[in-house]
Amino acid sequence: MSAHTSATLVKSIPPAAGGDGLKTVMGTFTGSASYDSGGSVLDVSGLFGSKVYDIQVSPGNADMLCNFVPGTSYATTDCKIRMDDVSGGAEASGDLSSTPGTFYFVALGTDA
Secondary structure: OOEOOOOEEEEEEOOOOOOOOOEEEEEEEOOOOOEOOOOEEOOOOOOOOOEEEEEEEEOOOOOEEEEEEOOHHHEOOOOEEEEEEOOOOEEOOEOOOOOOOOEEEEEEEEOO
16 A cells, blocks of 8 residues: 655644534645555644544545545544546546645544
8 A cells, every 4th residue: 555645734723612522634645656546645634633523635636536535433544535537537646746746635523
């Protein structure tokens, strides 16, 4: 199984007092050097202590559609980002480490 580079924190917004306990994180990653069919793992365990419920990805200047695939029980270590080539209409393949370079994301998760 191949992985995108580990997520790098840009900004963390703590849960609102009296809210649902969800923390919002903004970060970056680069694509996998060997993309896996069905999505490559994006390890966000350094950003969330417990679970990640959603990741929205902006593909930068790439012609990609990126989708979050939750990990087992929303685990932070095995969630995936599936990438589809918009121009070709099929799932991406091969080396995505330089396409487009940096992907930006916003994620929701918990530390508890």
